[in-house]
Structure formats: structure tokens, C-alpha cells
Amino acid sequence: xxxxESKLNPNVFDTSxxxxxxxxxxxxxxxxxxxxxxxxVVALCADLAESTRVEWFQKEFPNRYIExxxxxxxxxxxxxxxxxxxxxxxxxxxxxxxxxxxxxxxxTTIAINNVPVKIAGSHAGxxxxxxxxxxxxxxxxxxxxxLPRMVVLNPxxxxxxxxxxxxxxxxxxxxxxxxxxxKTPVFTTPETPFAIGKAQIFYTPSGDKRDVGIIATGSxxxxxxxxxxxxxxxxxxxxxxxxxxxxxxxxxxxxxFAKEHGAIVTVEEHQIxxxxxxxxxxxxxxxxxxxxxxxxxxxxxxxSGKPAELIEHYGMGVSHIKEAVKKVLQRKS
Amino acid sequence: xAHLSDEQVQSLQLMATKIRISMIDMLAEAGSGHxxxxxxxxxxxxxxxxxxxxxxxxxxxxxxxxRLFLSNGHICPIRYTTMAHAGYFPLEELMTLRKxxxxxxxHPEREKLPGIExxxxxxxxxxxxxxGYAHAARMDxxxxxxxxxxxxxxxxxxxxxxxxxxxxxxxxxNLTAIVDRNNIQINGMTERVMPLEPLADKWxxxxxxVIEIDxxxxxxxxDAAEEAKAIYEKPTVIIxxxxxxxxxxxxxxxxxxxxSPPGAGPEDVxxxxxxxxxxxxxxxxxxxxxxxxxxx
Numbered sequence: 001x002x003x004x005e006s007k008l009n010p011n012v013f014d015t016s017x018x019x020x021x022x023x024x025x026x027x028x029x030x031x032x033x034x035x036x037x038x039x040x041v042v043a044l045c046a047d048l049a050e051s052t053r054v055e056w057f058q059k060e061f062p063n064r065y066i067e068x069x070x071x072x073x074x075x076x077x078x079x080x081x082x083x084x085x086x087x088x089x090x091x092x093x094x095x096x097x098x099x100x101x102x103x104x105x106x107x108t109t110i111a112i113n114n115v116p117v118k119i120a121g122s123h124a125g126x127x128x129x130x131x132x133x134x135x136x137x138x139x140x141x142x143x144x145x146x147l148p149r150m151v152v153l154n155p156x157x158x159x160x161x162x163x164x165x166x167x168x169x170x171x172x173x174x175x176x177x178x179x180x181x182x183k184t185p186v187f188t189t190p191e192t193p194f195a196i197g198k199a200q201i202f203y204t205p206s207g208d209k210r211d212v213g214i215i216a217t218g219s220x221x222x223x224x225x226x227x228x229x230x231x232x233x234x235x236x237x238x239x240x241x242x243x244x245x246x247x248x249x250x251x252x253x254x255x256x257f258a259k260e261h262g263a264i265v266t267v268e269e270h271q272i273x274x275x276x277x278x279x280x281x282x283x284x285x286x287x288x289x290x291x292x293x294x295x296x297x298x299x300x301x302x303x304s305g306k307p308a309e310l311i312e313h314y315g316m317g318v319s320h321i322k323e324a325v326k327k328v329l330q331r332k333s
Numbered sequence: 334x335a336h337l338s339d340e341q342v343q344s345l346q347l348m349a350t351k352i353r354i355s356m357i358d359m360l361a362e363a364g365s366g367h368x369x370x371x372x373x374x375x376x377x378x379x380x381x382x383x384x385x386x387x388x389x390x391x392x393x394x395x396x397x398x399x400r401l402f403l404s405n406g407h408i409c410p411i412r413y414t415t416m417a418h419a420g421y422f423p424l425e426e427l428m429t430l431r432k433x434x435x436x437x438x439x440h441p442e443r444e445k446l447p448g449i450e451x452x453x454x455x456x457x458x459x460x461x462x463x464x465g466y467a468h469a470a471r472m473d474x475x476x477x478x479x480x481x482x483x484x485x486x487x488x489x490x491x492x493x494x495x496x497x498x499x500x501x502x503x504x505x506x507n508l509t510a511i512v513d514r515n516n517i518q519i520n521g522m523t524e525r526v527m528p529l530e531p532l533a534d535k536w537x538x539x540x541x542x543v544i545e546i547d548x549x550x551x552x553x554x555x556d557a558a559e560e561a562k563a564i565y566e567k568p569t570v571i572i573x574x575x576x577x578x579x580x581x582x583x584x585x586x587x588x589x590x591x592x593s594p595p596g597a598g599p600e601d602v603x604x605x606x607x608x609x610x611x612x613x614x615x616x617x618x619x620x621x622x623x624x625x626x627x628x629x
Contacts, residue, residue, distance in 0.1 A: 042469075066468065074495035077458045081465025084443070084451060087472075089465075105458050105492065113443050113452040 002225075006202045006242075007191040013229055015222075020183040023219060024122045026161025027179050028053025031090055031120075032060050033162070034169035041169055042082060044068055044091045046075045051181070052092040052122045076102040079117045080109035088116060088169055095121025095137030099176060103143050110174045111147045118168050119144075122179040125218070125269035126302035126310040129182060133301040137178075142274025144176040145247045151196060152247040154178040154268075154276070156221035157186045160244060163194040171196055180269075182307040184219035199250040201257070203228045205237035212236070212325045212332075213261035215254065217243045217268050217276045220295070220316055224267045227321035238325055246276045254280055255287040263332040264292045265324045269316060272296040291331040293324040335559060337552050341384075345551045348418065349379040353580045356414040359427040360594040366431060366439065369577035369590035370484065371411035373515045373548070377482070377573055378415040380554040387477065390420035393448035399477050400466060402450050404459020404493075405484035405513070406440040407592070412449075413437050421448050457490025459483055460510055464500040464568075467508040478562070482511045486518030489527045494539070500568045501540030509561040510541075510570040513548070515577040517588035536570045548573030 002008050011017040035041045035057055042064045049055040058065040066082075068075045072093055079089040091098060099106050099119050110117045124137040145152045151173050155161035161179060168175040193200060203225055205211075216224035221242045228238040241257050243250070258264050264284065266277030277294040284290045295316055302310060311317055337345075353375050360366045382388070387399045403412055410430065417424045422436070429435035436446040440454030453459050463481035470477065487493055500508055512532075520526045529535075533543045542564045546553040554573070561569035577591070578584035 042472075063472070068499065069495075071495040071498070073458070073492040074461050074499055077461030077492060077496065078465035078468070078499060080451075080458075081462035081467075082469040084462065085466045085469035087469050104455055108452060108455045109458050109462055 001204065001206050003201055003204055005193065006200055007189050007193070008202060009187045009189055012187045012225060015185050018185040018187055021158035021186050022180055022183050023155050023158055023161040024051070024053050024179045024181065026155065026158035027120055027122070027165050027177065028056040030162035030165025031057045034166050035061050035064065037166070038088065038169060039064075040086065040088045042066060042087045042089050044075055044079050044089055046070060046072050046093040046098065048093055052120065054090070054092045072097040072102040073105050076105040076117070076119075077109050080105070080113055080115055083110070083115035083117045084113065088118065090118045090120055092120045092122070094123040094135060095140040095178060096123070096135055099140055099143050100137060107147055111149050114149055114174070116172050116174060118175045118177065120177045120179060123181045124178045125180055126297070126314055127180055127182040127219070127269060127307035129307040129310065130304050132304040136302040138269075138271045138297050138302065139274070140176070140178060141246055141268070141270050141276060142278070145279060146274070149174055150247065151175045151245070152178070153196065153245055154217045155244055156217070156219060156242050157184060157188050159186055159188045159190060159192070160194055164244060167194065167196050178218065180219055185222045187222055187225070194244065197245050197248050197250055199245070199253040199257075200242045201239060202242050203238075203240035205232055205239065207237060209237040210261045211238055212263045212265060212329055213239045213241060213257045214265045214267060214321065214325065215241045215243050215257070215276070215280055216266070217246060220267045220269050223316070223318050224321055226318045227325065230318070231322055231325055236325065236329070243276060246279055249279050249283055251283045251287060254283050258284050258288040258290040262290060263328040264290050265295060265321065265328055266292060267295040267316070267321055269311070270296050272298060291328050293328040295321055295324055335555060337555060342551050345379055345383060348383055349375050350580070352379055352411070352414050352418050355418065355424065355427060356410050357595050359414060359430050360410055362428050363430040363432070364594060366410055366594045367407045367592050368594060369517065369584065369587070370405070370408040370513060370515065372581065373575040373577045373579045374408055374411050374482065374513050375580065376549045376551065377511060377513075377554055377575075378411050380551055381480070382415045382419040384555055385558045386480075390416070390448070393421060397475075397477050400450050400463070400479045402459050402463040402466070402479065402481040403441060403453055404463075404481055405456060405487050406453030408484070408513070409437075409441045412441065416448060422446075456484070456487035457492035460493055461496035461499065463510070464496050464503070464505055464508060467500070467505045468503055471505065471507055478507050478509060480509050480511065482513065485512055485514045485516065485523050485529055485532070488512070488529055488532070497536065497539045497541065504540075504566055505568045506565050508568040509558065510568065512570060512572045513575050514572050515575040517577045517591055519588075519591050521588050533572055536572070540567055542567045542569040543572060544569060545572045545574065548575035549579060
């Protein structure tokens with residue numbers, strides 16, 4: 001059942017009753033709020049004002065909006081210069097281009113330089129849909145979490161994306177915020193707790209039994225919740241943790257969760273190599289060795305299609321999560 | 334234009350020579366590092382720190398200081414040496430270059446050494462940072478100027494031209510770029526590796542004011558910096574025609590010295606100890622242009 005402290009939308013399991021919104025909308029809203037709260041916040045755009053939702057900020061604060069053109073290396077480095085001066089720049093584009101194309105500039109001029117640029121990468125995951133493989137960022141978490149000083153945030157819905165954006169503006173470090181293009185269920189509420197670095201448990205079985213723990217990040221967290229509820233109906237005791245902060249990892253909560261359940265499934269819309277599941281595996285191998293099954297992209301690129309059919313095709317649907325839970329349960333000693 | 338007196342010119346020349354000598358000693362001690370570019374930029378760095386920049390070596394974080402970005406971080410030996418002579422840190426610290434625990438990293442890092450302004454090394458990213466900085470400063474009505482020293486070789490990088498386009502578009506007249514036009518890069522002469530000419534026309538086409546100077550003429554350096562301040566509608570680039578390795582006759586113009594420290598360069602040049610002495614003597618007298626005696 002849904003945990004009390006998570007304060008999720010009561011209709012979380014009735015998807016038809018949930019509002020559908022992309023996480024980029026939450027970002028756009030959060031950026032305006034962050035801009036109102038702190039005049040040092042500026043937004044840089046690489047010719048994608050509408051689709052990254054940065055145009056909402058532009059309308060509110062035209063003098064704090066900087067057009068870069070289609071030049072992601074410049075996006076990162078102009079942002080680095082502005083942050084070095086004392087601004088809080090949000091640099092916005094698609095994740096394949098930023099932090100994809102401009103990774104070295106991010107490494108040198110933002111991370112080594114240690115200036116608080118906030119990188120918002122939209123259109124992450126295969127759920128980008130018809131644009132195809134070139135525009136579906138599936139390696140961005142790996143690129144960003146390997147950089148010292150970089151905080152990596154991946155919100156599960158539009159409401160959490162808004163909180164993530166507001167928090168990122170004020171944390172004082174380089175941050176990567178991963179965002180999606182497609183509308184996804186809004187199942188958290190403004191009261192759902194969020195803090196950078198804190199994992200949240202959204203679902204626990206009603207009894208004391210603990211079979212498998214699912215750790216999910218991004219909008220697939222909703223699929224993980226649906227899977228957990230269905231599995232409970234089938235007599236299995238499954239919990240769901242929402243890991244919005246991939247770095248710094250909440251190692252204590254993740255280890256405790258693994259110890260309580262003895263088997264873990266990780267769920268993310270990213271390459272399995274180097275993603276959130278890898279971060280969890282690194283943590284557990286050291287602190288609480290546990291069998292893990294990984295839901296994500298198995299070393300392949302996406303393709304054009306409808307978001308939902310791509311999620312199914314690449315094995316990230318509710319049924320796949322349920323299979324992974326059953327599989328890891330078999331491996332549990 | 335502010336005309337430099339003969340005494341001022343000679344004083345800058347003497348300082349530049351002292352700085353070159355300290356830098357050669359520093360590089361020899363480090364055993365690695367770049368030689369040609371830093372020697373070629375010695376006059377410009379001397380002019381910057383001892384005449385042009387509004388700065389305070391005892392208060393490197395002073396809010397109203399002019400900012401000097403170095404885009405081609407590999408020529409940091411000349412920046413470190415000039416800063417030491419200007420009083421940012423003790424001269425003895427130069428001997429720590431590239432050593433474990435040193436503030437003088439092989440490529441400069443902002444958080445290691447106050448006054449360095451930004452981290453650089455990977456080429457082509459400094460001008461964009463300087464442009465972002467200048468843009469932010471203008472948003473807040475700040476009066477200081479932002480300078481960016483960069484190399485000609487790094488104009489091969491697309492990021493450089495993205496920055497040039499951005500600064501031109503935003504009419505960042507508080508930004509001055511200084512290009513070390515020494516015509517060499519690691520693989521050879523720039524015009525053989527990847528031709529840049531017509532370089533001045535390219536900058537003009539990107540809406541910059543262009544000044545071309547002899548980068549070893551102090552009056553020309555100072556005049557160009559003054560002229561840049563007077564240009565209100567555009568950013569200014571000073572294309573400084575420099576001699577790589579300037580000050581040591583035997584290595585001037587030789588691209589093989591781009592990335593080699595003294596003592597480890599092309600075998601035919603620096604292997605004989607007596608020749609090394611001759612070369613340093615040549616440096617100390619600027620090939621006989623000035624009297625020896627200082628810095629020895």
C-alpha cells in the first residue's frame with residue numbers, strides 16, 4: 001500500500017483519473033518559481049525555447065533569458081562564465097545534446113571549475129517516441145554521474161520536477177536535471193516530500209513480509225507502483241523506492257532497503273550500463289550484497305515509435321517489472 | 334592614446350625579460366610544460382599585469398578588478414610567472430610548477446590559485462566563458478573589463494567560433510580578446526595544419542572590431558587596449574603577431590618547441606650545455622637589444 005509519508009495522489013492506481021503531464025512542464029514551472037525567488041537565476045536556451053519550456057521563464061524575465069542558438073558547447077561555456085560571475089544559470093536543451101555533445105565543456109568549465117551551472121536535459125529516454133534513436137538520450141545519467149561534484153536528479157513526475165528545479169537553483173553545486181518529453185501520470189502531490197539526496201519509499205506491502213524491493217527513478221516509477229500493487233494481489237510482498245537523486249546516492253536508505261528485502265529490481269529508462277541501477281549495484285556490492293535484476297536498455301539504441309509501444313518493446317513495461325521481480329525472487333537465498 | 338615614455342617602455346622590457354628568465358628556470362625545474370607560446374606571450378602578459386589591468390595582487394578577489402581569462406591554459410607558465418612578479422605569490426613558489434600538491438597546476442585551475450579566474454586547458458572554451466562573464470557583468474551594470482587571451486591554434490575549435498558569434502551578437506564591448514597569432518600549433522604551422530587566414534576578416538565578419546599589432550611592441554599593445562575601451566558598439570579582438578619562443582633566438586619560430594620544456598626540446602637545439610648557456614645569455618640581453626646584468 002501507498003506509504004502515508006509519501007502523500008501520493010489517492011488515484012495513483014487509477015491512471016485514467018490522473019492528470020498527464022510531461023516532467024519538462026514541471027521544470028518550466030519550477031524555473032519561473034526559482035527565478036521569482038532569486039534574481040541571480042538566469043536561463044540559457046539553445047534554440048529550443050518551446051520544447052524545453054524555458055519560454056515560460058523568457059516571458060516572465062526577458063532580461064534574464066539568454067539565447068545561445070544551436071550551439072551546445074557554447075551553451076555550457078557561456079553558462080560556466082555566468083556562474084563564475086555569480087549568476088545561477090540553467091542551461092536548457094535536449095539531453096542528447098546537453099550533456100551529450102558538450103560533455104567535455106561540462107567536465108572542465110563547470111565541474112572542475114566548480115561553478116553552479118544547472119543542466120536541464122529534456123527528451124531523455126525512448127519515450128521521446130517518433131524522433132527516433134538520435135534524439136532519445138539513454139546515456140546521460142552515466143555521463144553525468146561519473147563527474148565529481150555533479151548532482152544528478154531525475155524526477156518521477158511533473159510535480160516532483162518542479163520541486164527538483166527549485167531545489168537545484170539553491171544547492172550551490174553543478175546539477176544535472178533529467179526530463180522527459182512525453183506526458184506521464186502525475187501521481188505525487190505538492191505535499192510529497194522531496195529533498196536532494198533523500199530516497200523516498202512510496203509503497204510497502206500491508207503485512208510484515210518483504211519479498212522484493214523495487215528501486216525506480218523517473219516516470220517509470222509509476223510503472224513500478226502498478227507492478228507492486230498487482231504483485232501484492234498475487235501474494236507477493238513488494239516495496240517501491242523512488243530514487244529522484246541518483247547522485248549523491250542515499251546509500252544508507254538504499255542499503256537498508258536491500259537488507260530488508262534481500263532482493264532488488266532497479267527500474268530506469270536509461271542504458272543499464274552506468275545508470276541508476278549501476279549506482280545501486282556499486283552501493284550494494286559494498287554495503288549489502290544483494291541479488292539485483294535491472295530494468296532498462298540492454299546495450300542498444302531506441303527507434304521511432306509511440307512512447308508506450310517503445311517502453312513495452314524495450315522491456316520497461318509493468319509486465320516486465322513483474323517478471324524481473326519474480327526472477328530475482330528465485331535468486332534470493 | 335596614452336603614450337609610453339622611453340623609461341616606461343624600457344621598464345616593461347626589463348620586466349618582461351626578468352619574467353622570461355624566471356619562466357625558463359621554472360620550466361627547467363618542472364621538466365615538462367610548454368615553452369614557445371609562453372615566451373611569445375611574455376610581452377603581452379607583462380603589459381597586462383604591469384600597465385593595462387586594473388587589479389590588486391594583494392586582493393585578487395577584489396570585486397571591481399578587470400578579469401583576465403586565459404583560454405589556452407597550456408601557456409599558464411607565463412601567467413604564473415607574471416603573477417608572481419606582480420606580487421600575487423612568492424617567486425619561490427614558481428619552482429613547484431606541475432609538482433604534487435602545487436597551486437601551479439600543469440593547466441590552471443580556478444580554485445587552486447586566487448586570481449586565475451577560470452579553469453582551462455581543453456581548447457576553445459575560454460572565450461565563451463569570458464563572454465558569459467562579460468554578459469553577466471553588463472546585466473548588473475558593472476564597469477570592469479573582461480579580457481581573454483587565446484591562441485591561434487585553438488581557433489580550429491568550433492566552440493571558439495560559437496563564442497565569437499555570441500559575443501558579436503550581444504555587442505559585448507566590455508570584452509577584449511587577445512589572439513596569440515604565432516602561427517604554430519603542435520603539428521606544425523597553422524596555415525599547413527588548418528589554415529586560419531584571412532583571420533582578421535573572419536573576426537570582422539562575426540561583428541568584432543579588429544586591431545592587428547606587433548605583440549612585442551609595448552606601445553602597440555597599450556594603444557590597442559586603449560582603443561578597445563573606446564569601441565562601444567562591438568567587442569574587440571587584438572590579433573597580436575607574436576614570435577613563438579621570443580627571447581631565445583635558437584627556438585624562435587620553431588614549432589617543435591610548442592610543447593617542450595627547456596632541456597627536452599628538439600635534440601639539435603638544447604643538448605649541449607654550453608649552447609644552453611649561450612641561449613640564456615641571448616635571452617637575458619634580448620639578443621643584445623638591452624644590457625645584461627639584471628636577473629643574474
